[in-house]
Amino acid sequence: MDILLLFFGLGLMLVGIVGSFLPALPGTPLSWVGLLLLHLTSAVPDDWTFLGITLAVSLLVLALDYFIPILGTKKFGGSKGGVIGTTIGLLVALIFPILGVLGIIIWPFLGALAGELMNKTNPKTALKAAFGSFLGFLAGTFLKFMVTLVFLWLFLAKVWEHRVPLFPFFKGA
Template identity: 65%
Template sequence: MDIVLLILGFIFMLVGILGSFLPILPGPPISWVGLLLLHLTKAIPPDSWFLGITAALALVVFGLDYVIPAMGTKKFGGTKYGVIGTTLGLLVALFFPILGPFGIIVWPFVGALVGELLNKADGKTATKAAFGSFLGFLTGTFMKFLIAIIYFGLFISKAWNYRLELFPFLS
């Protein structure tokens, strides 16, 4: 059963990292579930402090991901249309990789700009608001990715430290 939990935890870690970029998946909470699954194995000693702190951090980052883009948009004079445009631009970048890896940067900005222009903003105001929305999006994405990578590192570290307990046939 430990091996199944370890494999499931690893899968949750990978999905959590992907969730840092995909707006439909909550990356840090999914990564945290991977840590939880690892701690449910018999080999890893239960650590409620570790799980509690990492859960709280995952939830804070998850919440901030919704607040920061709105703050960036408002700080630069944007509206919810800019935020919606940023999200749609990200989806375009993910499902239609026309510009390759640069699409993840270009399309959210273009989406925010189009969203602001559809909201009847003039070109200068729309560009400024799109830039704010884009900065908020990048900040939120970076935070989620950083937490997911840190959680993945913790997962690998704990699994490595307890590898002989997880895989007794290795000794």
């Protein structure tokens, strides 16, 4: 059972990292569930303080992910249309990866610009607001990505520290 929990936990850690870029997947909570599964193994002792702190961080980042793009948009004079356009642009980049890695940057910006142009008549103001919305999106994504990487590092450190057996015939180093 420990092996199953370990591999499901590691899988959730990796899905959490991917989820830091995909708006449909809650990356940090998925990574936290991976930490929880690791602590449910018999090899790793229960550490409810550790799990409580990492859960609080996960939920805080999840909440901030909704507020950071709004703050970026408002700071640069944008509207809700810019935030929605950024999200649609990201989905376009993921569904149609025409420009590869650059598409993850270009499509959300173009989506924010289109969303702002639909709400504003002044193209200069729309461009400024789209930039703010895009910066908010990048900041939120970067924060989620960094937290999921830290959670992965904590996961691997716990596996190493407690010599979690990876296979029944391997009892750790």
